[in-house]
Amino acid sequence: MRRQPLQCPFCENLLRPPVDIRFKSLEITGGICTCRAVYVFDRRGHNLGEIYLNALTFLCKGDIDRALMLMPEDFEEETLDYEIHSNTISRREDKSGRTGKLFFVRLKNL
Numbered sequence: 622m623r624r625q626p627l628q629c630p631f632c633e634n635l636l637r638p639p640v641d642i643r644f645k646s647l648e649i650t651g652g653i654c655t656c657r658a659v660y661v662f663d664r665r666g667h668n669l670g671e672i673y674l675n676a677l678t679f680l681c682k683g684d685i686d687r688a689l690m691l692m693p694e695d696f697e698e699e700t701l702d703y704e705i706h707s708n709t710i711s712r713r714e715d716k717s718g719r720t721g722k723l724f725f726v727r728l729k730n731l
């Protein structure tokens with residue numbers, strides 16, 4: 622499997638590893654790119670529904686009501702396999718479920 626350094630899927634900026642963030646009611650492990658994309662780490666890759674909502678809420682600056690009103694056409698999303706120890710990503714689906722996932726979202730038209 623080809624791995625590459627953690628990079629934003631939207632602007633190709635190299636990114637720092639996700640960090641623990643507490644923001645309003647959110648507790649996530651993630652970060653923000655200079656292109657305003659946000660990313661949230663799902664350590665076990667099992668919890669994408671919750672990660673999805675957390676990422677959208679983070680994107681909406683903690684406003685969960687606004688996050689719930691977002692339409693799929695309002696944002697772009699990308700999910701990458703992520704290895705936190707080496708800070709590398711790959712796009713291949715890992716069916717074993719042992720790989721963590723990084724979920725990226727970015728609002729369009731901003």
Ligand SMILES: [Zn+2]
Pocket residue numbers: 629630631632633634654655656657658
């Ligand atoms: Zn970016």
